[in-house]
Structure formats: structure tokens, C-alpha cells
Amino acid sequence: MTPQLSWYLALSAVMFTIGVAGVILKRNAISMFMCIELMLNSVNLTFVAFSSFFNNLNGQLFVFIVMAVAAAEAAVGLGIIIALFRNRESLDVDDANLLKL
Amino acid sequence: MLINPIFALQALPVDVNFASIAPELIVIIAGVLVMLVDAFAAPKQRWLTGGISLAGIVAAGVACVLMWNDAGTGGVVTSSFNGMIVVDQMRLSFTFVFLIVSALTILMSMLWVEREALPAGEFHSLLMFATAGMMLMASGGDLVIIFLGLEVLSIATYVMAGFRRNDLRSNESALKYFILGAFSSAFLLYGIALTYGATSTALEGGTTNIAVIADRIAAGTAIYPQLLFAGAALMIIGFGFKIATAPFHVWTPDVYEGAPTVVTAFMAAGPKAAGFAAFMRVFVFGFPLVATSALSIQVHAAWINALVVLAILTMTIGNTAALVQKNVKRMLAYSSIAHAGYALVGFIAAGVTLDITKQNDAIAGVVFYMLTYAVMNLGAFAIVMLIARGGDRRTELEDYTGIGFKAPALAFALSLFLLSLLGVPLTAGFIGKVVVFRSALDPAVMNDYRNVMTLLVVVGVINTAISAYYYLGLIVVMFFRERTTEWRAPRVPASVAVTLILTLAGVLYLGVFPGKVIDAFRRNAINVSRLR
Numbered sequence: 187m188t189p190q191l192s193w194y195l196a197l198s199a200v201m202f203t204i205g206v207a208g209v210i211l212k213r214n215a216i217s218m219f220m221c222i223e224l225m226l227n228s229v230n231l232t233f234v235a236f237s238s239f240f241n242n243l244n245g246q247l248f249v250f251i252v253m254a255v256a257a258a259e260a261a262v263g264l265g266i267i268i269a270l271f272r273n274r275e276s277l278d279v280d281d282a283n284l285l286k287l
Numbered sequence: 288m289l290i291n292p293i294f295a296l297q298a299l300p301v302d303v304n305f306a307s308i309a310p311e312l313i314v315i316i317a318g319v320l321v322m323l324v325d326a327f328a329a330p331k332q333r334w335l336t337g338g339i340s341l342a343g344i345v346a347a348g349v350a351c352v353l354m355w356n357d358a359g360t361g362g363v364v365t366s367s368f369n370g371m372i373v374v375d376q377m378r379l380s381f382t383f384v385f386l387i388v389s390a391l392t393i394l395m396s397m398l399w400v401e402r403e404a405l406p407a408g409e410f411h412s413l414l415m416f417a418t419a420g421m422m423l424m425a426s427g428g429d430l431v432i433i434f435l436g437l438e439v440l441s442i443a444t445y446v447m448a449g450f451r452r453n454d455l456r457s458n459e460s461a462l463k464y465f466i467l468g469a470f471s472s473a474f475l476l477y478g479i480a481l482t483y484g485a486t487s488t489a490l491e492g493g494t495t496n497i498a499v500i501a502d503r504i505a506a507g508t509a510i511y512p513q514l515l516f517a518g519a520a521l522m523i524i525g526f527g528f529k530i531a532t533a534p535f536h537v538w539t540p541d542v543y544e545g546a547p548t549v550v551t552a553f554m555a556a557g558p559k560a561a562g563f564a565a566f567m568r569v570f571v572f573g574f575p576l577v578a579t580s581a582l583s584i585q586v587h588a589a590w591i592n593a594l595v596v597l598a599i600l601t602m603t604i605g606n607t608a609a610l611v612q613k614n615v616k617r618m619l620a621y622s623s624i625a626h627a628g629y630a631l632v633g634f635i636a637a638g639v640t641l642d643i644t645k646q647n648d649a650i651a652g653v654v655f656y657m658l659t660y661a662v663m664n665l666g667a668f669a670i671v672m673l674i675a676r677g678g679d680r681r682t683e684l685e686d687y688t689g690i691g692f693k694a695p696a697l698a699f700a701l702s703l704f705l706l707s708l709l710g711v712p713l714t715a716g717f718i719g720k721v722v723v724f725r726s727a728l729d730p731a732v733m734n735d736y737r738n739v740m741t742l743l744v745v746v747g748v749i750n751t752a753i754s755a756y757y758y759l760g761l762i763v764v765m766f767f768r769e770r771t772t773e774w775r776a777p778r779v780p781a782s783v784a785v786t787l788i789l790t791l792a793g794v795l796y797l798g799v800f801p802g803k804v805i806d807a808f809r810r811n812a813i814n815v816s817r818l819r
Contacts, residue, residue: 218466273455
């Protein structure tokens with residue numbers, strides 16, 4: 187049985203949903219951040235699947251850009267998390283309640 | 288070895304045209320220069336960084352004006368880098384707005400970085416990179432460039448929000464902005480990926496070029512039309528977060544309250560305008576209505592209806608939530624949400640107008656609205672910053688009690704900005720609302736949407752009336768309440784005084800003689816990004 191495009195799309199949709207659920211349910215800043223990375227990677231899978239099934243390079247190029255952006259985001263995000271941890275000694279986002287929602 | 292014919296087709300000549308990205312290049316070079324100066328200059332020469340940034344902004348403004356004149360004389364480069372960059376009126380007008388926002392922010396920040404002993408060079412270079420990101424969002428003709436611009440802007444702004452590293456509120460603000468910003472970028476990205484796939488045809492792979500997307504939808508050759516709806520919906524969520532429309536606005540008040548006031552002023556004016564630039568580019572030009580294509584009609588109706596709901600929710604939630612705020616920064620944050628709703632009305636008008644000239648007018652109206660909002664908002668925040676003093680502590684409504692006659696100049700200036708935010712005639716805010724609502728009621732609007740647009744304008748006007756309560760409330764607190772505690776007027780440093788004079792002049796000029804600016808934004812009515 188040859189792999190179909192829809193398999194990849196379904197897998198990436200499931201991964202994306204797991205990432206969204208994780209960001210909403212997790213209470214630890216690092217875990218939330220990892221779930222966001224999961225979302226970005228599921229998007230990459232979608233791009234690569236389309237790119238490879240239609241012999242078009244645009245999608246693969248987009249994936250490189252997404253990876254570079256994710257790396258930059260990780261650097262800044264971890265920096266922000268460390269700054270918060272230094273001042274509060276907790277990564278639980280429920281403790282970050284100085285500004286009322 | 289056989290060369291895959293599709294890959295061979297893609298080997299187009301590289302259409303390099305640095306002149307078409309001159310403003311962006313100048314701003315980025317200035318940002319790098321600022322970093323170098325900051326690294327090598329003696330501590331006493333740190334003020335140089337602000338000066339270099341301002342010079343860069345002015346140079347970019349000159350480049351922008353030169354391109355503006357070129358675009359009028361017919362010697363037009365409509366796109367470059369194989370469609371990655373577009374040169375049209377909308378892009379240049381938005382670029383102009385971003386440059387004004389950055390210049391005013393730099394003027395405001397000079398005092399602040401000095402007073403709080405923060406690294407000025409880092410702040411100014413981040414601000415320059417954020418500006419370059421905003422400009423790329425407006426000039427991108429391809430979803431890649433829009434996404435990159437958005438990320439360059441967002442990453443710089445995350446850092447700026449958390450710039451006061453030892454202040455817990457600033458940390459929290461940065462964390463919330465970062466988590467929700469990255470979350471929304473992921474939604475936007477998934478929307479782009481699905482649109483890319485959905486526009487594949489039997490012969491070619493998908494595309495991320497906005498003009499080609501429009502062509503493919505109109506031609507009806509896309510193989511997965513259903514994915515297009517999912518893609519558009521996810522992109523609406525992603526952009527909706529960035530411009531803070533309800534129900535994607537929950538991060539806004541927290542982030543705006545916690546971030547340093549200068550950064551809040553910048554975030555409310557700049558990134559919001561940039562979000563509108565990219566949002567309009569993608570939806571008005573990428574998913575336009577083409578009467579001959581069934582798919583195009585469906586997609587168009589879907590996104591217009593979604594935006595109508597968003598606009599009504601945004602105006603109503605923004606204004607009603609602002610009524611109960613006790614903190615001035617939070618109140619202005621909700622007011623900023625409400626203003627995004629008013630601007631959305633103009634955006635929808637651009638979407639439902641088929642006449643290209645009128646559509647251009649509607650887009651120019653939104654740009655003008657963003658300009659007026661930027662000017663009055665930055666002015667208001669400059670005064671909030673002065674009254675808050677060191678550490679941004681005094682931002683509660685009580686801190687404004689009875690200051691009206693102790694610092695009359697500041698209080699009157701703040702009142703003028705608040706009246707302009709409310710939309711009182713002879714101020715910029717009034718003309719902004721008139722321009723936006725007029726394009727919504729224009730006879731060129733498609734028949735099917737006449738009633739909807741009227742409804743939007745009615746909701747907008749009712750909301751303006753509601754907003755009078757909290758804008759005038761602050762004025763009443765300043766002038767008609769007795770103060771029991773000691774209060775001395777803050778010193779107004781030269782750079783902030785310049786900001787205030789410029790914003791005051793801007794509010795009055797745009798309010799009394801708006802014609803010239805609107806005409807400049809409207810000129811060159813050919814919609815080049817559609818003609819390609």
C-alpha cells in the first residue's frame with residue numbers, strides 16, 4: 187500500500203491538535219513552549235507533504251524558514267522564561283497572576 | 288539523468304531590485320549600526336544610539352517619499368524579487384505610518400531608557416528591527432515574506448515587552464505576549480500551509496504568492512478547495528490575535544498593562560497597523576470576489592461574514608470592558624481593541640467593494656485611520672508615561688485625581704488626545720471614523736452587503752457613544768475631583784516635549800486639514816498588486 191497524501195495531512199492535523207490542547211491545558215511555561223514547537227513541526231510536516239506530492243519546492247523552502255524562525259523564537263522564549271524564573275522561582279503560569287486577566 | 292520538468296520550470300531569472308526595498312534596507316542597516324555603536328561607544332556617548340535610529344528613520348522616510356513620487360509618474364516597478372515584494376500605494380502609505388510610529392517611540396524612549404538606566408542601544412536596535420519587520424509585512428507580496436516580517440516584528444517586540452528585566456510585571460507581560468504570540472503564529476502558519484496545499488493544481492504545485500493564489504481561485508483549478516476554507520479560517524485566527532480582535536483579544540490588556548509604557552505605546556500603534564497591512568493584503572487581494580468563479584464567491588462570503596462578526600464583537604467587547612477599568616493603561620488597552628474594531632469596518636468595506644478605485648479609497652481610509660490612531664495614542668501614552676514616573680507605578684485612575692490645575696499643560700494635552708480617541712469633531716479621531724464609515728456606506732458596496740455595512744456603522748456609532756463614558760470619565764477625574772495627597776507636576780524633558788508637540792500638531796492638523804494626507808494615500812488608484 188503506497189502512502190497517501192491524506193495520511194500525512196491527518197497525522198499533522200492530529201499533531202497540531204495535540205499541540206493546541208497542550209498549550210491550553212499545560213500549566214508549565216516550558217511545557218507550553220514545547221507544545222508550540224509541536225504545532226510548528228506539524229505545520230512543517232504539512233508543507234513537506236504537499237511539497238513532495240506535487241514536486242514543488244516552495245513548501246520545502248518554507249520549512250527552512252519556519253525552522254530558522256522557531257530557533258530564534260526558542261532563544262527569546264527561553265530568555266524570557268529564565269528572566270521570569272529569576273524573579274519568581276516558579277514556572278507555573280497560574281502563579282503569573284500579577285496582572286489580572 | 289532526467290531533469291524533473293516542474294523543477295526546471297521554476298528556474299526563473301532572479302528579479303533583484305534593491306531600490307524596491309530601500310526603506311527596509313536603510314532601517315535594518317541603521318539597526319545594525321546602532322548595535323555596533325552601542326558595543327564600542329563610551330557610556331557617555333550612548334545617546335548616539337537614539338540619534339542614529341532617528342537618522343535611519345528619516346532616511347527611510349525620504350526613500351519612501353521618493354518611491355511614492357515614482358509610483359505616481361508611471362515609471363512603476365509593481366513587484367520585484369519574483370513577486371515577493373510589491374510596490375503599491377497601500378504598501379508605501381503603511382510604511383509611512385510605521386516610520387512615524389517608530390520616530391515618535393524613539394523620541395519618547397530617550398528619556399525613559401536614561402531614567403531607568405536601561406541599555407539604550409539594545410532597545411533602539413530592537414525597535415529598528417521591529418520597524419523593519421512591520422515594513423516587510425506591508426511590502427510582502429508572498430506569504431513567506433509576510434510570515435517572516437511578522438516574526439521579525441514579534442520576536443523583537445517580545446523582548447521589548449520584557450525589557451525591564453527586574454520588574455515582575457514586565458516579565459509576566461513578556462511571557463504572556465510570547466506564549467500567545469507564538470501560539471497565534473502557529474495558527475497563521477498552519478493556515479498558510481493549508482492554503483499552499485489547497486492551491487495546487489493538476490499541473491503545478493501549490494503557491495504562496497498572493498496574486499497567484501487569487502488567480503488560481505478565480506480559475507477554479509485548485510484541487511482541494513475545501514482546504515482553502517480551513518486555511519483562510521486559520522489565517523483569520525492568526526491575524527486576529529495580532530491585531531487584537533475579540534474573541535482573540537484576551538492577551539492585550541495584560542500585556543499592555545505590564546509592558547513598559549513606551550513599549551505599550553509602540554505595540555498599540557505599530558504592530559496593530561502592520562497586522563492590518565498584512566491582513567488586508569492577504570484577504571482583499573488574495574481572496575477577492577470573482578463573479579465567474581463559484582469557489583471564489585464562497586470563499587469571499589465566508590471570510591466577509593467571519594470578519595463582520597469579529598468587528599461587531601471587537602467594538603462591543605472593547606468598549607464595554609473599558610468602562611470598568613481602574614487602570615489607565617488597561618483602559619487604553621481596551622480602547623485599542625475597540626479601535627481595531629472600527630478599522631475592521633473599513634477593511635470589510637474594502638472587501639465588499641468591487642470598483643477598484645473605491646476599493647483603493649477604502650484601503651486608504653484604513654491606513655488613514657491607523658495614522659490618526661497612532662498619533663493620538665502615542666501622545667496619550669507619552670503623558671501616561673510622564674505621570675507614571677520611574678518604574679511605571681502610578682497608572683491607576685486615582686493617580687490622575689485633581690491634577691488638572693496642577694499640571695494644566697499636560698492635563699489639557701491628555702484631554703485633547705482623549706477627545707480625539709473618542710472622535711470629537713476637529714480632532715484626528717473624528718475624521719478617521721468619518722473616512723472609515725463613509726467607505727462602508729459608499730454606493731459602490733455590493734448590494735448583498737448594504738444592510739450588513741449599515742449595521743456595522745450603526746454598531747460603530749453606538750459604541751462611540753458608549754466610549755464617551757470612559758474617555759470623558761478620565762477628564763472629569765483630572766479636572767473636577769479634589770486631590771487630598773501631595774502631588775507635584777512631573778518635569779517634561781525636551782525629547783518628550785517634542786513628541787507631545789508633534790502629536791498635538793498631528794491631531795489638530797489631521798482633524799482640521801485631513802484632505803492632503805488622504806489624497807496622498809489614495810493617489811495612484813491603479814491596484815497594482817491585482818494587475819501584477
